Amino acid sequence: xxxxxxxxxxxxxxxxxxxxPEIYGYDTLEDIEGVCTELxxxxxxxxxxxxxxxxxxxxxxxxxxxxxxxGIVINPAAYTHTSVAILDAxxxxxxxxxxxxxxxxxxxxxxxxxxxxxxxxxxxxxxxxTEGYALAVRRMISLLG
Ligand code: DQA
Numbered sequence: 001x002x003x004x005x006x007x008x009x010x011x012x013x014x015x016x017x018x019x020x021p022e023i024y025g026y027d028t029l030e031d032i033e034g035v036c037t038e039l040x041x042x043x044x045x046x047x048x049x050x051x052x053x054x055x056x057x058x059x060x061x062x063x064x065x066x067x068x069x070x071g072i073v074i075n076p077a078a079y080t081h082t083s084v085a086i087l088d089a090x091x092x093x094x095x096x097x098x099x100x101x102x103x104x105x106x107x108x109x110x111x112x113x114x115x116x117x118x119x120x121x122x123x124x125x126x127x128x129x130t131e132g133y134a135l136a137v138r139r140m141i142s143l144l145g
Contacts, residue, residue, distance in 0.1 A: 003044075004045065004047065005137065005140055005144075006047075006064075006069040007033075007048070008061055008062070009049075009074075009077065010053075010077030010078065010080070013075060016029045024130075029049075031130070037049065039141075048069070059085050062093060063092070069095065071097070072090070074090070080105075081111055081114055082116070087117055087119055090117065095144075096140060099125070102128075102130055103126070122143070
């Protein structure tokens with residue numbers, strides 16, 4: 001059976017391409033999904049690419065991933081800096097978890113410097129723009145391989 005990589009996206013990322021493009025660029029989430037899906041398919045993996053503005057929905061998808069996914073790539077967006085619930089959910093997941101941020105959060109406001117998700121993540125990519133997702137998928141493929 002084809003293994004699946006979950007790629008989860010948090011609040012406001014549905015507006016990617018329109019939202020503060022000077023920070024996040026002009027690629028849309030659909031553009032990123034296309035690149036990640038193709039990259040994963042070339043290595044024999046499926047992708048389930050999801051976005052929600054609601055914390056509980058992201059927790060539910062992490063729970064779903066426990067039985068459906070081999071690995072999770074997650075950009076929790078603002079919940080990165082606030083969500084113990086998403087951290088707790090990720091701590092129930094047994095496969096690799098990679099955290100992605102489009103912007104370099106360490107160059108921005110101090111409240112973005114702390115990540116709850118980093119306490120669980122096996123790797124973190126920040127400041128590589130939307131290319132960070134492709135880098136994370138590549139790394140996920142090598143971790144799963
Ligand atoms: C972000 C960084 C977060 O601080 C911010 O709240 C986001 C996006 C990023 O991808 O750079 O919404 O996760």
